[in-house]
Amino acid sequence: MNNKYEIVVGLEVHAELSTKTKIFCGCKNEFGAEVNTNVCPVCMGLPGTLPVLNEKVVEYGIRMGHALNCTINRATKHDRKNYFYADLPKAYQTTQDDVPLCANGYLDILVGDETRRIGITRLHIEEDTAKLIHADEFGGTLIDFNRCGVPLIEIVSEPDMRSAEEAKVYLETLRTILLYLGISDAKMQEGSIRADVNVSVRPVGAKEYGVRVETKNVSSFSGVYNAIVYEANRQIEVLENGGELFQETRRWDDAAGKNVLMRSKEDAQDYRYFPEPDLLGYVIPEELVEKLKAELPELPVQKTLRYMNECGLSRADAETIALSKDKAFFFDACMATGKCGPKLLSNWVLGEITRVANERRCEISELPLTVENLVDMIALIENKTISNAAAKTVFEIIVDKDEKPADIVKAKGLAQISDTSALQTIVDSVIAANEKAINDYKGGRTNVLGFLVGQCMKQSKGQGNPAMFKEMMIAAIENS
Amino acid sequence: MKIDIRHIAKLSKLSIPEDQIERFEKEMQSIIQLVENLPEIEGKATAVDTENTMELRADEVVASASREDMLMNAPQVAAGCIVMPKVVE
Ligand SMILES: [Zn+2]
Numbered sequence: 001m002n003n004k005y006e007i008v009v010g011l012e013v014h015a016e017l018s019t020k021t022k023i024f025c026g027c028k029n030e031f032g033a034e035v036n037t038n039v040c041p042v043c044m045g046l047p048g049t050l051p052v053l054n055e056k057v058v059e060y061g062i063r064m065g066h067a068l069n070c071t072i073n074r075a076t077k078h079d080r081k082n083y084f085y086a087d088l089p090k091a092y093q094t095t096q097d098d099v100p101l102c103a104n105g106y107l108d109i110l111v112g113d114e115t116r117r118i119g120i121t122r123l124h125i126e127e128d129t130a131k132l133i134h135a136d137e138f139g140g141t142l143i144d145f146n147r148c149g150v151p152l153i154e155i156v157s158e159p160d161m162r163s164a165e166e167a168k169v170y171l172e173t174l175r176t177i178l179l180y181l182g183i184s185d186a187k188m189q190e191g192s193i194r195a196d197v198n199v200s201v202r203p204v205g206a207k208e209y210g211v212r213v214e215t216k217n218v219s220s221f222s223g224v225y226n227a228i229v230y231e232a233n234r235q236i237e238v239l240e241n242g243g244e245l246f247q248e249t250r251r252w253d254d255a256a257g258k259n260v261l262m263r264s265k266e267d268a269q270d271y272r273y274f275p276e277p278d279l280l281g282y283v284i285p286e287e288l289v290e291k292l293k294a295e296l297p298e299l300p301v302q303k304t305l306r307y308m309n310e311c312g313l314s315r316a317d318a319e320t321i322a323l324s325k326d327k328a329f330f331f332d333a334c335m336a337t338g339k340c341g342p343k344l345l346s347n348w349v350l351g352e353i354t355r356v357a358n359e360r361r362c363e364i365s366e367l368p369l370t371v372e373n374l375v376d377m378i379a380l381i382e383n384k385t386i387s388n389a390a391a392k393t394v395f396e397i398i399v400d401k402d403e404k405p406a407d408i409v410k411a412k413g414l415a416q417i418s419d420t421s422a423l424q425t426i427v428d429s430v431i432a433a434n435e436k437a438i439n440d441y442k443g444g445r446t447n448v449l450g451f452l453v454g455q456c457m458k459q460s461k462g463q464g465n466p467a468m469f470k471e472m473m474i475a476a477i478e479n480s
Numbered sequence: 481m482k483i484d485i486r487h488i489a490k491l492s493k494l495s496i497p498e499d500q501i502e503r504f505e506k507e508m509q510s511i512i513q514l515v516e517n518l519p520e521i522e523g524k525a526t527a528v529d530t531e532n533t534m535e536l537r538a539d540e541v542v543a544s545a546s547r548e549d550m551l552m553n554a555p556q557v558a559a560g561c562i563v564m565p566k567v568v569e
Contacts, residue, residue, distance in 0.1 A: 019539050020539050020540065020541055021539050021540065021541050021542070025542070026537075026540060026541055026542025026543075027541075027542070027544045028541050028544065034560070035559070035560040035561055036547045036550065036551065036560050036561060036562075037544060037547055038544050039544055039545060039547070039550050040542075040544050040545045040550070041545065041550075044550055052536075052537040053534070053536050053537060054536065054537050054539050055536035055537060055538060055539065056539035057539075058536065075528040075530050076528060077528045084492070084493070085567075086564050086567060099528060132567075133561065134566065135558075135559075136566075138558040138559065138563055139563075139566075140556075140563045140564055140565050140566050141563070141564050141565070141566050141567055142558060142559060142561035142562070142563055143561055143562045143563075143564060144560075144561055145550075266487075267490065267491070269491070270491070279534060280529070280532055280533055280534035281528035281529050281530065281532075281533055281534070282533045282534050282536065283528075283530050283533055
């Protein structure tokens, strides 16, 4: 990237809401149903039908608005955005134009070691379009209306991002918030989140924005990153060669890793917005707005900061836990018992527990493992009753069975031996059996110590205290 | 007011033969004259009318229509879908 230029990025993000039904009719809102089975005269736009707005869509929109620190417009309305394309049977999309549900907010994101505040221009609710399936074997394009009328929120940011990395983090943070709030499946691979990316470049230090180009059809985190880098480089190259940039819309081709011109400014659509005559305005009760605000959970960025500042976790560990609702809820539930410290807990959550959940392709919350048993086991490690090796044996059991770790330790004789005379016997026998290693150690090859301690641990069947073995081994060799 | 028929045709995805352009220009001119006579509306027509509001619907599933019924009027159907001429925007 040419460092004479600064990149300016704004994102328009569409997210499908996970309500039970569509936005204006009672058809099921589900992904992957048999084509054209969740359809009715309303969502297929037949003449004479009337839309009725789903209250959950408004509620979900307000939840997201609160999470993005927006002002909620309690008196709001809908508008028609007119355009002619086969994915829209009414030839207009019912959306919100001049009075969006939420506006003027911000989202703090963590980029590198910095907290960056990204302005949120607006958030509005609207309907999704039908899915076009381009199928040459049928000599045309097939239309599946199941997605038509699925509720969407569109979140428009200010042009506040200054790199592709920031835009990627912003999108990831938005996605995690949607999951935390439980208002969207937020699966990019199923198209439940899609982004349009606005990019311009300007000489470093310039106050005016450059010419803005919109890239559509970006549907993955890496796609957002690559689409921004590609477009910024394209613009810089044009400027460096003395060329002129035009306000235009381009389409991202993820497979090819490049964008192509979709339409120029002269061909820009004129959507002729006007108030939707089939829907009246509505006033959202203040109590509902306040109730939804009070119900807002702690969000991922706040969690990351709390894990770092109050739990002493590393930035990477804190973020990995916070960016997963599943991990974060489990971690918080364990911490709430007050029975174990955060550091060892985070190692287990990110290590063994995540490994098992991945292997079984399930969430941590779906494992039979209980919070109570896990924290009891960690407490046993922390008070040195069991070693890490013995803990693994305990874990293999409690991950599937609700058994008390203390009982397992007793039944299997897993308690760590801290009795010096028992440990000394083992150290002596390892020394006797490894004359060569001992000589190596004395000759200065002190890295054989690890091997010797390992031999001690093996003989003690994992029950010895490795720190004590190490100390006793050094003392024994030096005194021999 | 000058009307650019070629531009409008392009936006509407209509192909209009060259020898028809002049006719459409004339016809649309007269339509515009008609609309120009409408009175100017004062104030913001888009403000929300809070006196006359609508009830929202509970998020409850209502049985969808049958696919067979919904596709009955389609000129061409294949694989459970309406078929239309190939378009890529
Ligand atoms: Zn429907």
